Amino acid sequence: MQRVQAEGLTWYTFSDAPSAPFRHALVTRLGGVSRGPLAALNLGSSVGDDPVAVAENHRLLFAALDLPRERVVSPHQVHGRRVARVGREDGGAIIPDTDALITNTPGTALLLRFADCAPVLLYDPVHRAAGLAHAGWRGAAGGVVAATLNAMYEVFGSRPGDMWAGIGPAIGPDHYIVGSEVVAAIAATLPGDIGVAVLREGQWYLDLPGALAAQLTALGVSRVTRAGVCTACHTEEWYSHRQERGRTGRFGALVMLD
Ligand SMILES: [Zn+2]
Incomplete structure (x- = not known):
């Protein structure tokens, strides 16, 4: 990834991300006004x-990205699978x-918030459509x-084989202890016996x-890139x-089309 500092x-941005009109940012916690364990650029309003402070952090972020606030759309994230298509309105x-937003409207920015869960960025250069999932x-x-891929296909005609996907900073397999039922549920979404976790000293560590x-690849996305950064580390x-x-x-992840 490339590290960007401004204002x-x-x-960070993915080094191999598609070029314009696709824009994206994986925004670190550095530089905001929140204090203590929330320092510094906290974008969460329910923590x-x-x-x-949260409002000021958003103001700083939008100023640094030169992004008018009235163009940014966010969801209230609930760890579900509902996808919303959004636009200028x-x-x-x-x-x-x-937990996922999709758009093909230039100038409409998608902003989601994370602390261990993975940002999944999607872009279809053929139909000029983008998505962001939590x-x-x-x-x-x-x-x-x-x-999210289904919604992009239904709404924009996006085909996974044309698409680029980026998986942002997320908790890594050295830190993410889950129950065996979680491992089984995620493995069941994949073909064959693709491993998604390792068993160490009686505990399952999920490779989120x-x-x-693996899911993106199994669904046919041709280009999948990973940040390779563990949030817990x-x-x-x-x-x-x-x-x-x-x-x-x-922290925030943003996707938009110019
Ligand atoms: Zn780690």
């Missing part, structure tokens, strides 16, 4: 932060009970990636980015719900 903030809105173990087991990459730049024992903020 006091720091974000006990001061609303004034949704700018500034919060879409309820949704996938933790519930999303991986529930099929949020498949639901690996499982999501790198709390200096990313929020990690697990590593910070629930007392943490949310």
